[in-house]
Amino acid sequence: MVQLFFQGTADGGSVDTNAVKARRSLLGKVEPIIRSVVKSGGGYEARMWLCSTVSSIHLLDPYGQRDLFLNLLGMKNSKRDVAARLLWMIFDKKPKKAGSIIAKKCQMLEDFFQGNPKRIMQWFGHFAVTGELTHKKGARALSQFAFVNRDICWEELEWKGKHGQSPAVVATKPHYFRDLDVLQTVENFLEYVPDFWSSEELADSVKDGEILQIDTEYFVDQFVYLMYEENSRDAWQLVDEFLMDEQFSSLSQHLLIYLDEQRLLNFLRALGKLIKLNSQCKEMVFPCCWLEVLLSAHSDHISLDELVLLNCVISKGRQLWRLMNDEEQEEEQGQMQELLKSTNQLTDADHFALMKGFVDTELPDALKWIGIQSWLVFCELSKECKSADSCEHLFTCNRIEFRKADDFPLVQNDGNSIALDSDDEDLIRGSHKRRKRDRKRKRRRYDSDEDDLDQLLELGTSNRRGIESHHGCWYLSTDGFSASWDIMILTTRVQQPASFRVNSWGHGDIHAFLDVLAAAA
Known part of the structure; x- marks a missing residue:
């Protein structure tokens, strides 16, 4: 929504300063309500939304990314x-x-199996049966070592039968190893054959890393040590290489959710120092660009609470609305409903004056007030788009030309809009992607979180009003563009780079708005 704001009116127009002041006063009353909702449950959910937005940042080189996360690993409690x-x-x-590191740690392997029959059987109990060509995993290592060193360890092999097997017999019939008492044999090796635990045979069996699957938590603890x-x-080199190769989005999504408030703030401040803005970011091409611009210029002077608030109103408006409508937020719901009843209408000139007043302040404040607006x-x-009639009334009041589609698949017979769940949203996104492929239209898009519905709009030129839409209810003319719209789009996300003329709230032109933001930064 923020991307839609800021364009001067064509005729200049007169500004109602009282209306502008009233709207600023209204925004000031909305802010504490949002803060109260965000802090519910300790603010954990809202911090997770911020982490999701952070994960989409794309301006780090591999070395900067590595250093950033190494710094995080060095923070207190991070281990x-x-x-x-x-x-x-x-x-x-x-x-x-x-696995290549584990292969060098004979004491780690010895400790791993010591006194643990389950692990012993899981790793060493894979001897070949009749018809199989070779033993597997630790069984292969045990058999190979036993043959090569039979003069010092063969007597430590325990057999289930009445008598043992000689090396000559087992060499011609490897499946005889199936008669080996694996548990007792490995326990004998733990006590009497120390050379096995530092042998090449055992090292070769574990270097592919498959042993990690037996008890990952054990090896995690060992590597932390x-x-x-x-x-x-060796351990730190492994970490360095992984941090260089792995995508920033993956690292952020998996690691940042564990951070407390102080560590998350420290991480974001360090991140801001590494961001090098490019032309795409200055033009706000990607959804996370506002955060990149903000962190690169103001990371040392902004609190985590402010970042969380900004992210809620700019990037997670739909999630915030859902959270506010939770049954535990009855007080905030009531306050918000009363404020919505008292919203004053702004002309284009009024809205332009409101926006200009915001961007004349420091960038964090400008983003906050524009985001809340x-x-x-x-x-x-x-609130308004509850039925087909209410949507058309909204279009008419705001001088938006529209033409009805043949049906209203997202409106029930009683006129109420249908709430789609995540599976429905995924289905719509999937069908839209297929239509885009069929038209062979390729557009580079930046990854966003799973709740984004940006791909629902199909934009074309103004002379393409006959575009087919499988889920649209109306065809709208929005400042030189034609688009298929439905109730879900109106009530979930009105956030497209195309100009969207709404008389009550002002015009939208992303490039003019970004120019002002860039100047403010």
Whole structure:
């Protein structure tokens, strides 16, 4: 919604200063309501929304990304949560890298199996049966070592039968190893054959990292110890390489959710120092650009509470609306309903004056007030667009030309809009993507979180009003563009770069707005 704001009126127009002051006063009353809702439940959910937006930042080079997360790993308490979670990621995506380190740690392997029959059987109990060509995992290592070193360890092999097997017999019939008492044999090796635990045979069996699957948590603890207690060069090199190769979005989504408020703020401040703005970011091409601009210029002077608030009203308006309408927020709901009843209408000139007054302030304040204004518009749309008639009334009042589609698939017989769940939204997104592929229209889009519905709009030129739409209810003419619209679009996200003329709230021209923001920054 913020992207729609800021364009001067064509005729200049006269400004009703009282109306502008009244709207600013209204926004000041909305702010504490939002803060109260955001802090419900300790503010955890709202911080997760901020982490989601942070994960879409795209202006870090691999070295900056590595240094950023290494700094996070060095913060107090990070070894208990961030480091552990990062190692889980490494073990899942790069098991061979971790396995090559485990292969060098004979004492770690010995301790892993000591006094643990279940682990012993899971790793060493895979001897080949008749018809199979080879043993697997630890069984292969055990058999190979036993043959090569039969003069010192063959007597430690325990057999289930009445008598043992000789090396010569087992060499011709490897499946005889199926008669081996694996548990007792490995326990004998733990006590009497120390050379096995540092052998090449055992190292070769674990270097592919498959052993990590037996008890990942054990190896996570061991690697945390290697990193923080032994300062192991191999362990830190593994982490360095992973942080260089892994996508920033993946690291952020998996790691930032564990941070307390202070560590998250420290992380964001460090992130701001690494962001190098490019032309795309200055033009707000991607949804996260407002955050990149803000952090690059003001990360040292803005609190986490302010960042959370800005993110709620700018990037997570729909989620904030849902949270406010939760049954636990009855007081805030009532306050918000009363404020919506008292909203004053602004002309284009009034709205231009309101926006200009905001951007003349410091960038954080400008973003806050513009964001709250945009969210207030979202709330008004959610309140007004309850049925087909109410939507058409909104279009008519705001001089938006429209033509009805053949049917209203998202409106029930009683005139109420249908609330789509996440599966329905995914279905709509999927069908829209297929239509885009069929038309062979390619557009580079930046990744956004799972709630984004930006792809629902189909924009074309003004002479393409006959565009087919499988889910639209109306065809709208919005300042030189034609688009298919439905109730869900109006009540979930009015956030497209195309200019959207709404008389009560002003015009929208993303480029003019961004020019002003860039100047303010």
